[in-house]
Amino acid sequence: MEAKVAGIISAIVLIGFAVYVYIHNSKNNEMWSSKNEKRISIATISDLVLRGKTVDDFKHTYTINNNVYKGYHALLGRELQSLSYERRLRFIGKRYFVVYVVKDPSYGKILMNKPVLDSMLVAPANGWAKIPKQEKYTK
Amino acid sequence: MNITYNYMSQSLTVKTTISTIVQYYINEKVNGVGAIADGFLPLGYGDFAGSMFDVGYDFDPDNKGLYSETILGNKSMSKALIEGTIGTIFSLKMHGFEKYAPGLEKSIMGQAAVGFAVQFGNSFAQKKIAK
Known part of the structure; x- marks a missing residue:
């Protein structure tokens, strides 16, 4: 009897979880759809988060209108995965452009192929409409 | 057709659910293949299947x-084998606790407790070894 109840509860939880994933995915797609305005800002990689049983993440933070947002960028792809732990740590502190949804800036994607070359470049409070032209600056 | 939702399938559903919840809680992403494999494949096979085919939702x-x-895509075989081996060793160690608590895994609640411990411990061990 106990096993039957636990089995039924588990099945309900799994179905509920599948529905939650579907709703989450639909909202994610809706937020990133072309009808929502996006802007550009600068994100700083603040941590390397090691995950058990799945891909690791870079934690990054960015500030929009004085509010700090955080995101996790999954290290998908052979190039990033093949890096040693020490080499991954070297990404911490580096800055990259991030695209965010104006309606809800917690929806942000760090652009790992667009590093901020100019160390003096500061993002405006409400970001840029497009990636600004950079002058390479060396300290 | 006579479909029996027997003890075995109930226990498998519980294991898959536990794996899903713990992964979501720890990682904010769920390796779906890993969760299903944890429930439906024998000890060890599930860990290797989940590490070789990390397909899920972030x-x-x-x-x-x-x-x-x-x-078959970007994941290196060496990384998958390391993850699978760590998972298997950890699962075997945790299941060894039954020696000290006979009948623990005969009850669904006991399985749930062991399942949670295995998932948390496995993730923790994988993180430590990744360093």
């Missing part, structure tokens, strides 16, 4: 939602 808005990192 809840962070930075990522695309559904993701796939498999040995």
